[in-house]
Structures are given as C-alpha cells and as structure tokens.
Amino acid sequence: MIEKTLTLLIQLPSYLSEKKGFSPLQGMIRHLDKRFRYSLEVRHSSWFNEKVYDLLKENDIPLVWSVRDKLQSPSIITSDQIYIRFIGDRSISEKDW
Numbered sequence: 001m002i003e004k005t006l007t008l009l010i011q012l013p014s015y016l017s018e019k020k021g022f023s024p025l026q027g028m029i030r031h032l033d034k035r036f037r038y039s040l041e042v043r044h045s046s047w048f049n050e051k052v053y054d055l056l057k058e059n060d061i062p063l064v065w066s067v068r069d070k071l072q073s074p075s076i077i078t079s080d081q082i083y084i085r086f087i088g089d090r091s092i093s094e095k096d097w
Contacts, residue, residue, distance in 0.1 A: 007037040007083060009064070014043035014071075018052060029059050039064050039083035045071060053078055 010028075012021060025040075032038055040056060041064035042048075056063055056078035063078050066085035 005036060007039045007062075007081065009039050009041060009083070011041040012043060012047070016042075017044050018042075018046040018049065021047075022052065022055075026055065029055070029061070037061075037081065039081070041066065041083075041085065042073070043068070043071060048074055048076075 012025075029038075037060075039062045042052075053063070053076055060079045060081075062081050062083045063073060063076055064083045064085050065073050065075055067073075
C-alpha cells in the first residue's frame with residue numbers, strides 16, 4: 001500500500017486561522033511518518049503568508065491549489081510536487097451532473 005500512495009492530504013478546517021494553527025502544525029509535521037508524502041490544504045486566507053510557505057518548503061510539503069466559492073489559494077510552489085484540487089460547483093444538484 002505504501003508504494004502506491006502518492007500523497008496524503010492534510011485538510012485544515014475553514015475556521016482554523018494561521019494564528020491558532022501554525023504552532024500545532026509545526027509540531028505535527030515533526031511527527032509525520034517519513035514513508036509518506038503529504039500535501040496541506042488550508043481553508044482560511046490567513047495561511048497565505050511567507051512564514052507558512054517557508055515551513056512547507058523546509059518540509060517538502062506542497063500547498064494545495066484550489067478554487068472555492070469563498071477562497072482561492074495562491075499558486076505558490078513549496079515542493080517538487082503540486083497538488084491541484086478540483087472541487088466543482090457545489091451549487092449544482094447531483095441529479096444535474
């Protein structure tokens with residue numbers, strides 16, 4: 001299973017700001033299993049800053065690129081891997097897909 005896993009997604013909740021979540025994220029990154037690669041998806045705009053980008057670069061973790069109705073992530077490269085998330089228009093009913 002490990003050899004077939006490309007990356008594991010770490011998705012932070014939309015209410016978690018960088019101010020509250022940065023230190024816990026730093027601690028968590030230190031304990032991640034090195035056999036895997038990880039990508040970080042943030043859903044609060046406060047995470048889009050150089051301090052976060054530097055942390056991700058130091059740990060070779062890509063920032064997930066995504067466009068949502070209320071938030072668009074910047075196209076910042078923090079790793080040799082890119083994770084693009086196509087979420088879709090959630091206003092469309094499933095029956096209309």
